[in-house]
Amino acid sequence: MSTNQPNSRIPLWTWIVGAAVLIPTILGFANKFLDLIIIAQGDEEGAFALTPMINYLLATAGFFCMLMYAVTQGAFHDINAPSHSMFENELELDRRSAKP
Amino acid sequence: MSTPATAESPRQENLVDERLVFWYFVAALTYMLISMLGGLLMGLQLLRWNPLPLSEYLSPGRWRMVHTNAIAYGFLANGFLGMMHWVVPRLSLRPVLDKRLSLFIFAAWQVVVLSTAVGLLLGEAQGLEWGETPVWIDPLAQAGLLLVAINFGYPIIKVKGPMYVTLWYFLAALVWTFLTYAMGNFVPQYAVTGTAAGAVGGLFIHDLVGLFVTPMGWGMMYYFVPILLKRPMWSHGLSLVGFWGLAFFYPLQGIHHFLYTPIPMFLQYGAVLSTIALEFVVLTVIINFVGTLKGTGMLCLSNLPLRYFYTGITFYFLTCLQCALQTTMTFQALIHFTDWVVGHAHMVMFGVFSMWILGMMTYLVPRLLKTDWYSEEWCYWHYWASAGGLTLMAGDLILGGLFQGWSWAALQPWDKSITVSHPFWAVRIVAGLLMFLAQVLLSYNLYKTWQKSPLRLGDETLTNVVPATT
Missing domain, CATH: 1.20.120 (Four Helix Bundle (Hemerythrin (Met), subunit A))
Known part of the structure; x- marks a missing residue:
């Protein structure tokens, strides 16, 4: 194993920040979903609030599908690789452009 | 990638x-x-x-x-x-x-x-x-x-x-912009009325910023900053946290434009909480860009496009901090309908995204026209007049908004708040004029640069030259 290979382990603080972002998201989403169910079941006066809620649910469903697509595309394997390959491609394109 | x-x-x-x-x-x-x-x-x-x-x-x-x-x-x-x-x-x-x-x-x-x-x-x-x-x-x-x-x-x-984060932002922005435009322009017009239409309008206002302008802007930053600094982003993983955080937090925020309205309180509180929560996401993005700059900060003094970019990033942090404060119910009661909001909007639209686009143009125009800027000095004047004018305008309106809010909270007559506002509106004109003249100067500089471009002059031998940009 070469010692020059980049360390592909995800640092601990990434997990911490990830948890700090995701946990409130999930809690907030669950809370909103409960509100939606309560409204849908009874309170007719508040039924107009369903419009923005449905908008949000549709948008979130779309993002969730995109997240799943990202996972299947391997977006979270060797997570820093795209950053390096982008850089190399840029240098190569500039080098080719500079050639007469 | x-x-x-x-x-x-x-x-x-x-x-x-x-x-x-x-x-x-x-x-x-x-x-x-x-x-x-x-x-x-x-x-x-x-x-x-x-x-x-x-x-x-x-x-x-x-x-x-x-x-x-x-x-x-x-x-x-x-x-x-x-x-x-x-x-x-x-x-x-x-x-x-x-x-x-x-x-x-x-x-x-x-x-x-x-x-x-x-x-x-x-x-x-x-x-x-x-x-x-x-x-x-x-x-x-x-x-x-x-x-x-x-x-x-x-x-x-x-x-x-796996794709580079810029492409994730752009892909999402292409879909989000299409959907956001449809939601805002067709749903309240043809499908819903009253408070529901107001709520959708709030979502549209904010999603236009958050799901069209923001992903385009950040996608642009994740591309140009590493190139100008000649090093990859500090953490591509952290940039993905920022992207997915934006995706899941942003859509419900718009209702924070309509606090204290008949929209149900749980929706208003949801918008407040998701706005505050988004600050965590913003922090990850800011940390990433500061981390990328680490050890090369002096480049912001010598590299003008980079200076535009990091000025915009600084304003972005400030606006998001403002956002977290101003969506709290207590603060909102003071600043609602005041010029604070106008100052905030100018700081977002000009201080952040326009500065980024202007910096990007400063970098790309010499590469597009195969020649250096007609006047590098004018580019610096443009930066200072734009950034200085915006700082003056945003600071002036934010402060003026507080005075207006306090005037209304003290139940003073309406015309008193107008009298209080006049000096601030006068300063606003001066700042706006400065920013306007800066853009006139940039446009003239662009015209003069185009005039001396080998592309215009038909000198094919120079069209492959990549000039040393500012």
Whole structure:
């Protein structure tokens, strides 16, 4: 194993920040979903609030599908690789452009 | 982005239509000048001087809508589209779906923006903030956004393996912008009424910023900053946290524009909480860019485009901090309907996204025209007048907004708050004039640079030269 290979382990603080972002998201989403169910079941006066809620649910469903697509595309394997390959491609394109 | 450039990789001239990128920049700057002129006319009216009193078509209320729409759909959209024509093919190593379609979209989009301006001046505005585009233009704009999504989506979808974060932002923005425009312009107009329409309007206002401008802007930053610093992003993983955080937190925030309204409180609180929660996401992004700059901070002094970018990042942090504060119910009670909000909006639209686009233009124009700027010194003047003018304007309006809020909270007569506001509105005009003159200088510099460009002069031997940019 070469010692020059980049360390592909995800640092601990990434997990911490990830948890700090995701946990409130999930809690907030669950809370909103409960509100939606309560409204849908009874309170007719508040039924107009369903419009923005449905908008949000549709948008979130779309993002969730995109997240799943990202996972299947391997977006979270060797997570820093795209950053390096982008850089190399840029240098190569500039080098080719500079050639007469 | 797992595919490295190889011997078979296409060259820049096969990937990027540089002429089209330049045209987009010219269009963007033209609309910027029109927009700022509208802002100046509106600002003069606040000082009790309407310079165009003889025609209702040129009344300040209509100019105000031209001001906001020209900056959103004229300057920002054209700037971003030009930038994407450069960035997407270079990142995906594939040209856009069809270069003829690109030309058609360019022409069609200018027709949409000009028609919007004419429609607004004729008094045909749709009753939706930031969505005042007349209803007969909405289907055309919607079709244009679909074509944009198809044209840029094709090379992005074709990328094999994990994608660079910029492409994630752009892919999402293409879809989000299409959906956001449809939601804001069609749902309140044809499907829902009353408070529900208000709530959807709130979502539209904020999603236009958060799901169109923000992903375009950050995608642009994740591309240009590493190139200018000649090093990859500090953490690509952290950048993905920022992207997915934006995706899940942003959509519900818009209702924070309608706090203390008949919209159910649980929705209002949801918007407040998601706004505050988004600050964690913003922090990850800021940390990432500061981490990337670490050890090379002095470059911001010598590299002008980089200075634009990090100035914008600083303003972004400030606006998001403001956002978290001003969406709390206590703070909102003070600043609602005051000039604080106007100052905040200018800091976001000009201080962040316009500064980024102007920095991107400062970097790309010499590469597009194959020659250095006509006057590097004017570029520096443009930066200082833009950043200085914006700082003065935003600070002035934010402070003035507090005075207005305190005046209303003390239950003083309305005209007292107007009297209090006048000095602030006078300073606002000075700041606006400074920013306007800066854009005039940039436009003239661009014109003079084009005049000496080898492309214009037909000197083919120099067209492959990549100039040493500022």
